[in-house]
Amino acid sequence: MTAPQAGPQVYHQHVNDARTPLHHMERVMRYPDSRQKKLAIRTFDGSDLYEGLGSGFLEWGRRFERQVNLAQSACGFFWLKDLKVDLLGHYLQGMAERCYHKQIETWWNQMPTLQYAMEKMLKAFKTHITPAQSMLLFTKPKDPREHGLSISYTCGPSRHLCSDVSWLDDVEDASGVCIQPNGEELNISKVGTVTLRVSVAGAIKTVILTEVYFAGLAHNLISYGKLDEKGYTLGCRDGQRVLETSDGKSVFFDVELSNNVLVIQAAVQCKPQPPRGVILTAVANNADRNEAILHETQPSSLYDLDRRLGHLNYDAVEKLARDPASGIILTDRHRGNCLTCTQGKQSKNRQPKHDTGANSPIDRIGGVICSDLKGPMTPRDRLGNRYMIKFVDHKSNYVKVFLAKTKDKAAKVFAEFLVFFEKRFDCRIHVLRTDSGGEYANIDLFCKLSGVTRQRSEARNQASNGKAERMHRTIMNMARCIIFASGLPLTFWKDAV
Structure with a gap:
């Protein structure tokens, strides 16, 4: 999501809509007390709301200026310009606070207004990402090889160390010992190169580290001594720590501070293997x-x-x-011989076999959905439900069970099932087949609006809806067996289903 270009109109346009009329206020400018200066807004620290999506200073700045104007209106007099600019610094922390205190004197000499200071802050914390890229960040699965690489400071030349030998390209056997800060020895077995995809000013850049050793550590370490030998040094650009060349002409990668440790967010890019x-x-x-x-x-x-x-x-x-x-x-x-099966699976009679689902259009998923409502169940479950509503797909035998306290919930439940089933299987429901009970009377209008054909079985002949009837028997058989075998009260039948 790319932030709008900075300019005075960015804040005025949105704040004026929420600004309280000021014609009744005193024209004399005064300083408010500490209680009047308290604003109902969180502090801004400049950290990312979500990885890659920026810090959100634009939205925070709009809320801040709106709170300032509301507090000014509540006081009944105008606030001085320098007070508003100083108040902005009180609601910043972390990287944003450091950037503010470093540049505020320059900004004040250029234009002594709150809007100008906030526009400069927006330039420092604006987002460099398109809506398409933001959707990719949300939907892209996490790469198991993506790790943060930390920079270790050493007094003398040291080594780059990685924790996974599969990241190394051009691998060679190596033998050596690395002395850890606690004095213990660390054996080294492999050496090679590592290709990293790092962030540089919001863009993605590929860098190659040479002479990287595998030592089986829990974390990955990049030696600052090695980078210093090649002419790289730490710097700061627009409030962002970076590793740049000593002449300042190019940036190697961005650096972050986490728990007093310098960390690089990078993804390992391995060479493709031959077929x-x-x-x-x-x-x-x-x-x-x-x-x-x-x-x-x-x-x-x-x-x-x-x-x-x-x-x-x-x-x-x-x-x-x-x-x-x-x-x-x-x-x-x-x-x-299982007594539990005998008790739980007993039945009264069998359904007739004529006019069954074999003569129905069931050649594709979603072609015919059978539904049946059973209840009232005795006793109620622990949540007070007494009815069980089932939806069965003729083609795949997929079944979804819903529980309800009253029988008039069938139409609402089918609306939920329709959206779930079509999203889950990427298809459309063509026919909904039920019995002629009154619980499905209020579902006809929804089916007409959704383009679903309604079919009803004949009275005293439920064979055409037999798949849903038989599924009820299968579910209740298993539920009864689980309840009888576990010894739990019958009110746990919902958990068994």
Whole structure:
């Protein structure tokens, strides 16, 4: 997000809208007391609100000037110009405060107004990033090789040290000892070059460090002595610490101060491997992964595994265990009689098989969504819910369960499910099929506005909506088995679902 160009109109345009009328104020300028000068605004320290997005001085400056004008109006008289400029320094800290005290005398001689001082501060802390780049920063996954590299000060020549040997290019074997500040010896085994992507005045620059040694440290160290030998020195430009050439003509990279340690925010850029090396590495990694899977197996009996999976059924558990990727070894395949399964999976009758989902347009995900509401459940769960609303996709058998305290929440729940499902699977819902119950009567208008076709099953014949009916049975079977086996009260059925 690139900040607007600095200019007097930047602050006047936004502050005048919130400024209290001043025609009733005294024309005499006076100094307010300490209580009247207190503003309801946080201090500004110049640090980034988010990495790469800048410090946000523009928005903070608008709020500060608005608070000054409101406090001035509350006093009933005008404040002197030098008071306003001095008050700005009281609400700065850190890097911003140092920049202010260093330049304020120059700014005051050029133009003695608060607006001019804030425009100069804006130039020092403005943001150099476009909206497209800001979106990339938010959505880009973190690079596992991205680390902060700290500069270590030494009296004499030392070495650049890194913590990961994979960062080194042109690696060679090395043998040597490095003396740590506490006097202990540190063995060195590899040496090479490291390519870094660093920040220079808001832009990204690539630099190469030579003679970087691998020492297996927890942190990465860049020797200031080595850089000083090559003609680089620490400096400051526009309030930002930098490492620059001794003549000041070019900047090597930006430097930050964190916990009294100078730190460089950098990303390691490794050379691309040749295709053959990449293939061999991928094959080796795959072999290691398969070997690790074989070693990380979990032995269990069929009966115990069925209980741990919510009393699913023996056939499904055996099918799962036959998959090598499951990491399960069955030590006993005896199918014992489970009283919990008998109690939890009993049913009254079977649904008729005519007019089932086989004759419906279910050839794609989202083509037909079946829904059913069950309740009131007895007893209520611990949060007072009594109804369970399910949505089942015919193609993928994906199911989403919602709980509600009243049955009239079906329309609101479907609106939430519609947005979630279409975003999750990148598709559109074409048909919503329910029974003819009154709980879905208020959903027709929403379906018409959303372009979703409504289908209702016939009275006393719920086979066309059988997938949702059967899913309710499957869910409740598993919930009852978990409750019976755990010995918890029935009010925990929501947690089991």
